[in-house]
Amino acid sequence: MRAMDALKSTNRGAMALLAVFLCMAAFPSLIAPYGPSERSMPYQAPGPEHILGTTNMGNDILSELIYGARISLLVGFASALMATGIGLAVGLTAGYFRGALDEVLMAFTDVVLIIPKIPLIIILAAFLRPGVGILILVLGALSWESIARVVRSKTLQVRETGFVMSARCMGFPPLRIMASDIVPNIVHVVLPKFMLATAAAMISEASLSFLGLGDPSMESWGAMVSSAFTKGGFIREMWWWYLPPGICITLCVLSVAAIGFAFEAGEGTTVRVE
Amino acid sequence: MLSCRSWIPGPPGGEEIHRAGRKVLRYVLSVCAIIAINFALPRLMPGDPVMNLIGEDAMVTPAQLAEIRAKIGLDRPVTVQFVSCLGDLLCGDLGYSFHLHGPVAGILWSRMSWTLLFAGTAIVLGALIGIIAGALSGWKPETRRSRAVTCAAMAVSCTPPYFLAMLFLAFFAFRLGLFPAKGYYDVLTAGSVVHHLLLPVAVLTLFAASRNLLVMRGSVVQEKNSHYALYARAKGLFGRQILFRHLLRNASLPVITLVALDFGFIFSGALFIEIVFSLNGMGTLIYDAILARDYPLLQGAFLVIALLVVTANIIADLLYGALDPRVREGGV
Numbered sequence: 001m002r003a004m005d006a007l008k009s010t011n012r013g014a015m016a017l018l019a020v021f022l023c024m025a026a027f028p029s030l031i032a033p034y035g036p037s038e039r040s041m042p043y044q045a046p047g048p049e050h051i052l053g054t055t056n057m058g059n060d061i062l063s064e065l066i067y068g069a070r071i072s073l074l075v076g077f078a079s080a081l082m083a084t085g086i087g088l089a090v091g092l093t094a095g096y097f098r099g100a101l102d103e104v105l106m107a108f109t110d111v112v113l114i115i116p117k118i119p120l121i122i123i124l125a126a127f128l129r130p131g132v133g134i135l136i137l138v139l140g141a142l143s144w145e146s147i148a149r150v151v152r153s154k155t156l157q158v159r160e161t162g163f164v165m166s167a168r169c170m171g172f173p174p175l176r177i178m179a180s181d182i183v184p185n186i187v188h189v190v191l192p193k194f195m196l197a198t199a200a201a202m203i204s205e206a207s208l209s210f211l212g213l214g215d216p217s218m219e220s221w222g223a224m225v226s227s228a229f230t231k232g233g234f235i236r237e238m239w240w241w242y243l244p245p246g247i248c249i250t251l252c253v254l255s256v257a258a259i260g261f262a263f264e265a266g267e268g269t270t271v272r273v274e
Numbered sequence: 275m276l277s278c279r280s281w282i283p284g285p286p287g288g289e290e291i292h293r294a295g296r297k298v299l300r301y302v303l304s305v306c307a308i309i310a311i312n313f314a315l316p317r318l319m320p321g322d323p324v325m326n327l328i329g330e331d332a333m334v335t336p337a338q339l340a341e342i343r344a345k346i347g348l349d350r351p352v353t354v355q356f357v358s359c360l361g362d363l364l365c366g367d368l369g370y371s372f373h374l375h376g377p378v379a380g381i382l383w384s385r386m387s388w389t390l391l392f393a394g395t396a397i398v399l400g401a402l403i404g405i406i407a408g409a410l411s412g413w414k415p416e417t418r419r420s421r422a423v424t425c426a427a428m429a430v431s432c433t434p435p436y437f438l439a440m441l442f443l444a445f446f447a448f449r450l451g452l453f454p455a456k457g458y459y460d461v462l463t464a465g466s467v468v469h470h471l472l473l474p475v476a477v478l479t480l481f482a483a484s485r486n487l488l489v490m491r492g493s494v495v496q497e498k499n500s501h502y503a504l505y506a507r508a509k510g511l512f513g514r515q516i517l518f519r520h521l522l523r524n525a526s527l528p529v530i531t532l533v534a535l536d537f538g539f540i541f542s543g544a545l546f547i548e549i550v551f552s553l554n555g556m557g558t559l560i561y562d563a564i565l566a567r568d569y570p571l572l573q574g575a576f577l578v579i580a581l582l583v584v585t586a587n588i589i590a591d592l593l594y595g596a597l598d599p600r601v602r603e604g605g606v
Contacts, residue, residue: 234444
């Protein structure tokens with residue numbers, strides 16, 4: 001009982017946290033004290049004019065922080081959406097039709113699962129010099145495999161139920177059966193996976209921007225930590241420069257992941273790794 | 275006779291051969307895919323492959339460009355290129371880094387051993403700590419300590435490794451001055467190496483352990499309701515005895531799968547931590563290669579890391595068989 005209460009309260013906390021980040025992403029110009037291109041004295045310590053000081057370019061760190069929420073959440077949710085789409089398509093097809101198609105699709109999924117993501121994304125990003133769009137495409141195209149596996153195993157169960165059988169007997173086409181009979185019954189396992197994929201994509205985005213492979217036109221949190229690291233903020237112990245964006249990444253990912261875990265626990269479906 | 279059959283593992287049945295065959299096929303396909311990606315990337319990407327190969331910092335005339343193109347064989351048909359590429363790979367030739375003026379294989383090899391030492395230590399320690407701490411927190415998930423540990427593990431696994439490394443470096447090395455801030459050693463002695471590696475290994479271990487802990491915890495929570503655990507309790511064993519003698523082995527199976535699949539992820543984490551601690555290994559090599567747009571080196575690094583991951587998965591499969599007789603005897 002206590003565990004359930006604790007779960008509910010963490011869930012509420014995570015929701016509130018995510019809501020704050022969503023507000024930051026939706027209305028940065030209302031919250032941020034300065035615009036993204038306003039400059040003043042560089043390397044300022046926190047003070048009344050700049051609550052978190054300024055960067056090497058003289059940008060206000062608090063404003064950068066608020067504008068940074070947008071790119072992190074956009075990349076996270078958009079690429080997770082894409083990954084979920086691919087995962088659903090692959091998992092449904094493999095689970096519903098079974099047989100040789102299943103073998104081929106699952107072999108493909110296993111291969112994608114085994115190829116190390118971050119190194120591959122690093123070379124892709126290095127070749128493509130990405131904008132946000134390409135980042136989303138690459139992350140989405142490489143993180144669907146665990147969703148596909150879960151969807152397949154659930155589809156295998158659902159396809160044997162009475163209502164799917166009768167729908168098939170009545171001659172509905174497979175696509176129709178998948179959309180109206182199977183998908184509604186697997187949403188509850190897909191939703192937590194979607195949140196966890198979002199969290200993973202946000203970490204990947206932060207990692208890529210730390211390597212300088214993010215979108216150069218938008219200062220994301222990872223890029224802020226990176227510039228603090230490479231432009232002397234870290235060595236000079238200017239903690240107000242690298243600590244806030246790092247903490248924002250952690251809190252944002254944590255809130256999304258906690259909501260995902262809460263969905264998973266709430267549905268009583270424990271999904272094991274294998 | 276019948277009961278003997280189930281005790282003595284007989285010759286492998288058809289089912290087992292089928293499973294093993296599928297596993298082997300999966301690894302062969304993975305290696306093929308990795309090689310194919312490596313081959314296709316520079317040819318499919320925007321821009322002239324030769325210009326990508328050389329990088330932007332070298333000045334070449336059109337004549338030299340054509341010469342290099344012919345030398346690498348880019349003017350030949352794609353199939354011929356692929357066959358010669360395979361041949362090169364088999365000879366351990368990963369191409370030439372025009373930026374560092376050396377063969378990629380040699381450069382990677384000289385840098386890799388340190389990274390492997392550092393990441394390998396952390397992966398093993400992380401697995402052990404994750405399994406034990408996860409088992410304890412899954413055994414009594416309601417206690418305050420177990421909940422605190424789980425929350426901490428969640429927070430750590432949601433933090434980018436480089437940020438965790440920066441926090442550790444700022445606190446333990448800059449503020450407290452307990453550890454050196456950069457490099458693998460001052461003088462090449464075991465003491466110096468350990469002193470330099472302690473902090474980065476701690477960060478990576480923490481990161482790996484927290485991921486393993488979460489999975490192990492869930493696994494123990496499931497396993498402790500099984501019949502054999504109940505039987506062990508009925509036999510009169512105490513809590514910890516049930517956990518460590520009976521549950522641990524079964525419950526750690528998902529963790530072994532995770533450690534193998536996570537190998538690439540943790541190894542990538544090691545690369546980021548190396549960058550923060552200025553360790554002269556593969557991470558800093560890749561970082562410099564990104565800044566210099568040294569594509570042959572990046573590709574070589576990807577190939578090596580990907581093959582390491584495949585190897586780790588094969589090892590995990592063998593370990594899995596050794597720990598779980600159901601898999602070994604082709605049951606389940």
